[in-house]
Amino acid sequence: DQQVKQNSPSLSVQEGRISILNCDYTNSMFDYFLWYKKYPAEGPTFLISISSIKDKNEDGRFTVFLNKSAKHLSLHIVPSQPGDSAVYFCAASDNTGGFKTIFGAGTRLFVKA
């Protein structure tokens, strides 16, 4: 069973426009949500996170929104840049039983110049 779902395998956006990556989850016990970015031949790197007690967290061009009632979160990148082209993983953790983190399958973002 997939507890964290990223239903869009890929997304293409023009440079300078907004990129919106979506993620849905099923486990209401998740209390932290994270986004990671991955370039080819490298490991994922942490991008931004949000606690379940918040509904928005912003860091420069990156903003994560959390809608707990819908069990949905999204990552907004604005403005998008060609260097943002990568695979983005949504992840969720439930710290009640340790620090297990569940990852989604990833969304490949293409930012066209």
Added chain:
Amino acid sequence: DAGVIQSPRHEVTEMGQEVTLRCKPISGHNSLFWYRQTMMRGLELLIYFNNNVPIDDSGMPEDRFSAKMPNASFSTLKIQPSEPRDSAVYFCASSGTGEGQPQHFGDGTRLSIL
């Protein structure tokens, strides 16, 4: 600061052989994770350790897979015997203690079983 170090970066071996993947976590991190990335399943958690103790190995696909963490600075993931369907990229990650601590990943080992 050195990040998470994985070796080897690439491994090509024949079916039936034993494969050992190695990981050195970031110093001071007390949680260590092994993941496998495939096209079909994305990034799936195999096992994770906290303070060198395995906490959850429910993601380990079969008894052919085993993982150890003999000390805070070293972990291995072993596959014996290996099969072609084990071909994937295997990542190791480590993190500090506390809620929401992000994981730091190594660059992975690309494993090909012929």
